[in-house]
Amino acid sequence: MATTLISGGTVVTATGRSAADVLVDGEKIAAVLAPGSTLLGHDLAASVDTVLDATGKYVIPGGIDAHTHMQMPFGGTEASDTFETGTRAAAWGGTTTIVDFAIQRYGERVMDGLAAWHDKAAGECAIDYGFHQIIGDVNDDSLKAMESLVDEGVSSYKLFMAYPGVFYSDDAQIYKAMRVGAETGLMTMMHAENGPAIDAMVAELLAQGKTDPYYHGVARAWQMEEEATHRAIMLANLTGAPLYVVHVSAKQAVEQLAAARDNGQNVFGETCPQYLYLSLEDQLGAGGFEGAKWVCSTPLRSKHEHHQDHMWQSLRTNDIQMVATDHCPFCMKGQKDMGVGDFSKIPNGIGSVEHRMDLMYQGVVDGKISLERWVEITSTTPARMFGMYGAKGVIAPGADADVVIYDPNGHTSIGLDKTHHMNMDYSAWEGFEIEGHVDTVMSRGRVVINNNEYLGSKGHGQYVRRSTSQYLV
Numbered sequence: 001m002a003t004t005l006i007s008g009g010t011v012v013t014a015t016g017r018s019a020a021d022v023l024v025d026g027e028k029i030a031a032v033l034a035p036g037s038t039l040l041g042h043d044l045a046a047s048v049d050t051v052l053d054a055t056g057k058y059v060i061p062g063g064i065d066a067h068t069h070m071q072m073p074f075g076g077t078e079a080s081d082t083f084e085t086g087t088r089a090a091a092w093g094g095t096t097t098i099v100d101f102a103i104q105r106y107g108e109r110v111m112d113g114l115a116a117w118h119d120k121a122a123g124e125c126a127i128d129y130g131f132h133q134i135i136g137d138v139n140d141d142s143l144k145a146m147e148s149l150v151d152e153g154v155s156s157y158k159l160f161m162a163y164p165g166v167f168y169s170d171d172a173q174i175y176k177a178m179r180v181g182a183e184t185g186l187m188t189m190m191h192a193e194n195g196p197a198i199d200a201m202v203a204e205l206l207a208q209g210k211t212d213p214y215y216h217g218v219a220r221a222w223q224m225e226e227e228a229t230h231r232a233i234m235l236a237n238l239t240g241a242p243l244y245v246v247h248v249s250a251k252q253a254v255e256q257l258a259a260a261r262d263n264g265q266n267v268f269g270e271t272c273p274q275y276l277y278l279s280l281e282d283q284l285g286a287g288g289f290e291g292a293k294w295v296c297s298t299p300l301r302s303k304h305e306h307h308q309d310h311m312w313q314s315l316r317t318n319d320i321q322m323v324a325t326d327h328c329p330f331c332m333k334g335q336k337d338m339g340v341g342d343f344s345k346i347p348n349g350i351g352s353v354e355h356r357m358d359l360m361y362q363g364v365v366d367g368k369i370s371l372e373r374w375v376e377i378t379s380t381t382p383a384r385m386f387g388m389y390g391a392k393g394v395i396a397p398g399a400d401a402d403v404v405i406y407d408p409n410g411h412t413s414i415g416l417d418k419t420h421h422m423n424m425d426y427s428a429w430e431g432f433e434i435e436g437h438v439d440t441v442m443s444r445g446r447v448v449i450n451n452n453e454y455l456g457s458k459g460h461g462q463y464v465r466r467s468t469s470q471y472l473v
């Protein structure tokens with residue numbers, strides 16, 4: 001087994017930072033030692049196979065992106081990143097684990113959906129991966145199948161209050177699924193938007209000739225997110241199911257989550273970089289069809305309503321617990337352009353899996369979150385929330401050697417002809433400048449990125465069997 005010493009860096013965890021060397025033996029972290037330590041009289045640097053010099057840099061647990069959709073069939077097309085291209089891009093950005101969504105569609109069996117996603121991912125991934133299960137058809141058969149998901153290493157499932165006719169569940173279906181969630185310990189993940197009301201508004205806007213991408217954001221009003229979030233919380237309260245609301249963008253939805261948490265309920269929220277940096281006016285309203293690049297649901301919110309400031313604050317106060325990307329990329333040509341003349345036909349999704357660690361680190365530079373909180377919301381909490389902690393989300397003996405060396409004095413210019421490895425013909429983050437740089441990425445002991453070079457390979461990534469949430473009270 002190869003041994004590596006990461007020496008001279010500052011190890012940052014969710015709870016603190018310290019100067020320390022990290023000894024990696026094979027796929028695991030063997031020891032975290034005072035700088036320059038010897039082990040049983042041996043000079044470590046001289047004894048290991050490889051020394052990675054992290055002087056002046058941060059040594060952090062690899063990022064965990066707990067919300068991705070690689071090659072997801074959606075909106076009449078398929079998300080443009082495969083498990084191969086998407087996980088490679090993730091590695092470039094310092095993410096060493098993704099949790100993607102297996103899908104059971106209407107009329108399909110849950111375990112067939114899960115098996116299909118295993119087939120797509122197996123042998124393709126550059127980094128480790130797990131699955132949540134989308135239940136797109138809640139019925140007696142799927143409710144029964146949900147009882148076996150934890151045995152499959154799938155400890156969370158997603159329901160949709162949006163997208164009628166696609167993945168939508170009505171309140172009775174949600175109630176029944178949450179009953180199973182409460183009994184089995186499965187985390188209920190909720191896409192909380194009032195889909196039927198949104199569809200009515202979409203039809204009104206289109207009838208008025210309001211067809212530009214901007215109106216995607218108008219139709220999916222914050223009231224629709226707040227209402228659905230509240231309803232999901234009440235159903236979770238009634239059933240006793242733990243609830244995790246995905247891609248939260250509206251400050252009113254955060255307030256619903258915060259109130260429920262203050263009330264002692266096991267309710268959690270995830271936001272995404274797009275809701276922290278981008279807006280209805282500047283991106284969706286960019287003019288003409290340009291805004292299609294940023295059509296996603298929940299939508300970007302108005303900068304005049306202070307959702308972004310509130311979201312950053314919520315990350316500080318733990319009203320929102322973590323940041324995932326909801327990576328669901330589509331190209332402009334041949335995919336997004338299906339919605340020219342009708343915004344409702346633009347496939348919903350943004351690609352960010354490569355940039356999440358950098359974009360959130362910029363929040364540290366900008367004084368919005370602490371260094372430790374950066375690690376917590378991008379790695380440690382996702383690991384705990386979704387039953388991977390111990391192996392993932394931490395730098396400690398026995399943990400998987402998923403480690404990132406991050407240079408706070410480095411620089412990252414994001415753009416299509418600069419750092420771009422996602423399979424998209426545009427970057428939703430074009431022109432963003434990050435005052436930091438992912439220097440080295442290690443996935444289970446193997447260096448997959450080093451000094452702007454990809455050293456990984458498809459098939460290195462392994463399926464992560466997850467246990468139930470380690471975040472519940």
Ligand code: URP
Binds near residue numbers: 191295297328349
């Ligand atoms: O726009 C989005 N969010 N696309 C991916 C599907 C989903 O709802 O998460």
Ligand code: ZN
Binds near residue numbers: 191246247297298
């Ligand atoms: Zn969703």
Ligand code: ZN
Binds near residue numbers: 327328
């Ligand atoms: Zn999603």
